Amino acid sequence: MELLARRFDTDQTVRLEIADGRIARVTAVERRRSVELPRVAPGLIDLQVNGYRGTEFNSPELTPEKIAGVVRVMDSFGVTRFCPTLTTEHFDVLHGCLRTIAEACRSPEIGRRIAGIHLEGPYISSEDGARGAHPREHCREPDWDEFERLQAAADGRIRILTMGVELDAATDFIRRTADSGVIVAIGHTAANPAQIRAAVDAGARMSTHLGNGSHPTIHRLSNYIWPQLADDRLVAGLIADGHHLPPEVVKTFVRAKTPERCILVSDLVGPAGMPPGRYGSSLCDVEVLSDGKLVIAGQRELLAGASRPIGTGIANVMHYAEIGLDVAVRMAVDHPAELLGIEPGGLQPGDPGDLVLFDLRESSQPGEPPTFEVRATLVGGEPVFGRLEGVAAGG
Ligand SMILES: [Zn+2]
Incomplete structure (x- = not known):
């Protein structure tokens, strides 16, 4: 051709x-x-996709056919590889979903598209704001035995673990997880600056959707954002959908981290792509507003995931951070591939x-x-x- x-x-x-x-x-x-x-451009890579148009990966009703349906949606977004993302839930639900994704990956058409599973939680802060839309009752302390059982259910396909790094024995857990080849990402955390530094020393390599999944109010200087911005050992996942981060925050984050350390993610969720209205999701009841914004039902400030594909993030970050298309595309191709250690796409x-x-x-x-x-x-x-x-x- x-x-x-x-x-x-x-x-x-x-x-x-x-x-x-x-x-x-x-x-x-x-x-x-x-x-x-x-x-x-080379096919886009999205490290954070929770589902789309009624399919939520985090659901006891997940089937390989539903996963194939989300893959077809990714086709329409120019995304050739992505990480299905599971969020904080009861062990049995996570275990079942991981088995279903692993089963779906046995089909070569699905398997080549799934660059690894992103497990976001359940070892995250239970504090309001920090936990985002994750249910408080399932937020828990790191548990290596549980993680090993989840990884076994996933056939070893969990590649990213997002966790709150202030939890009990977090440094030890981070070290074991990183040693096992899984990328530890800092997110949904209430850590202080010293705990962030300790987490990176122990092997954490990424900030998950930096600035989001955080308390509405934090100390102006001593908080978990500055040390993540300042530490060059961390790459930052950014949701540049126009809803999650104000344009000037995107620009400031990109300048501080440098574009080479930024990765665009969509954070698409099950209710995304649905008409405006109220929907039940695995996390909580979600309202789809007329501009596509997804919020926790009954209020307008707390977001419950995103509705816009990663290509929108490419266009937005060019505009917000005043960078070229080539630089923005690399945030959705080369940088996620480098983090995952997979073959980056190219035009050679x-x-x-x-x-x-x-x-x-x-x-x-x-x-x-x-x-x-x-x-x-x-x-x-x-x-x-x-x-x-x-x-x-x-x-
Ligand atoms: Zn999140």
Whole structure:
């Protein structure tokens, strides 16, 4: 197959030849003025997806078919690999969900898409604000035996564990978890600065959705945000959906961490993609507002997950942090791949045929971010979403 598109990083128009699931050749060509060609980038990687359009991964009703349904939604978002994310729950529910995801991964079509499971909780702070929408009654102290049983149920596929690092014996637990090859991420925490430093010394490598899952009010200087911003050993997950972090906070975080240490995540949840209204979810009752914002039902301030795909985050972070498309795309491709230790996508011969073709449209509203519109997604060189008319040059 051959595709014509503009590279996301240089804007050069290229002909991509794809064979045997990989990029076989990349040739620069003169821009064709008659058709508007899409941009091309490696497939996006999203480390935090809780579900979408009525499917919640954290549910006793999860089935491999429902997981396949979310994979098809990811096709439409240009996401070629992602981490299904499970949140704080009773052991039996988590155990069942992990087994179901592991079972689904035995299908090669699903397995290649799932870059690992993100277990967000249950070892998190039970304090209001810090726990976000996680149910208080299931927030608990780290328990290595329990974690080992969960990891066994997952066939060893848990790759990220988000935890509150101030809990009993947290440093010891972090060390064991990191030694087992799992990425420890700091999140939903009430830790003080010394506890954050101790967690990083023990092997924590990531901040989960930095700034969110935090108390509404914290000490202005001595809190858990500054030490995570300052520590270059931590990469920061950011939800740049326009709801979770104000634009100036996104810009400040990106400048402090540097773009190389930032990873965009969507944090999509089950009620995302549903019409406005009230829905029960595994976490709590959620209201979908008319602008797509998801809040804990009955109030307007506390968010209950996100509704916008990671491509929206790419467009927003360009605008908020004043960075180029190439830098923003790397926050959703290279940096998550590096953290997980998986093959990053690329646009060189030999790179996987996991690609997203998209348009970046300027907003008609002055001062608003552009929009990221997926035209087509390819996985292993095969189209899984969209139309290739105008860009495909022969089969
Ligand atoms: Zn969270």
